[in-house]
Amino acid sequence: MxxxxxxxxxxxxxxxxxxxxxxxxxxxxxxxxxxxxxVDVSAAFFRVHNTGGDDRTLTGASTDKAATVELHTHSEQxxxxxxxxxxxxxxxAHHDHRLAPGGDHLMLIGLTQPLVDGDRVELTLxxxxxxxxxxxxxxxxAQTEMDVxxxxxxxxxxxxxx
Ligand SMILES: [Cu+2]
Numbered sequence: 012m013x014x015x016x017x018x019x020x021x022x023x024x025x026x027x028x029x030x031x032x033x034x035x036x037x038x039x040x041x042x043x044x045x046x047x048x049x050v051d052v053s054a055a056f057f058r059v060h061n062t063g064g065d066d067r068t069l070t071g072a073s074t075d076k077a078a079t080v081e082l083h084t085h086s087e088q089x090x091x092x093x094x095x096x097x098x099x100x101x102x103x104a105h106h107d108h109r110l111a112p113g114g115d116h117l118m119l120i121g122l123t124q125p126l127v128d129g130d131r132v133e134l135t136l137x138x139x140x141x142x143x144x145x146x147x148x149x150x151x152x153a154q155t156e157m158d159v160x161x162x163x164x165x166x167x168x169x170x171x172x173x
Contacts, residue, residue, distance in 0.1 A: 045128050063104060068139040096118075
């Protein structure tokens with residue numbers, strides 16, 4: 012069996028403390044769409060906050076709930092919104108980027124099981140630099156998604172009131 016002690020303490024310490032700070036990337040508002048019966052693809056959405064001074068690029072993702080995860084975006088072709096695969100999603104330094112319905116998203120392809128409202132999906136996100144970021148996203152039905160959006164809108168409205 013391979014032993015960590017063979018690395019030696021100084022090298023081990025260097026491995027633990029080297030590399031860009033993980034804290035530069037924060038994920039919030041994550042959710043994954045529930046799937047109707049017989050459908051084995053879904054989409055994941057979240058907000059990426061790049062609090063660091065370096066531009067970062069989301070280059071890929073994986074989950075044990077799907078065979079493949081692709082980065083997708085929507086663009087108009089001949090007057091029709093279509094989604095297509097992209098290689099990366101850039102998040103400039105000190106910026107937020109929202110992956111949202113109708114825009115950029117993660118496409119979960121080849122689901123190992125149907126995704127039901129209330130389930131949780133663990134996503135491992137790869138960035139152009141730094142360690143992977145793991146996020147646990149709830150599965151939302153279309154109804155839950157709408158309820159949450161409405162609540163956000165209500166809050167905005169509420170805060171505007173004197
Ligand atoms: Cu897609």
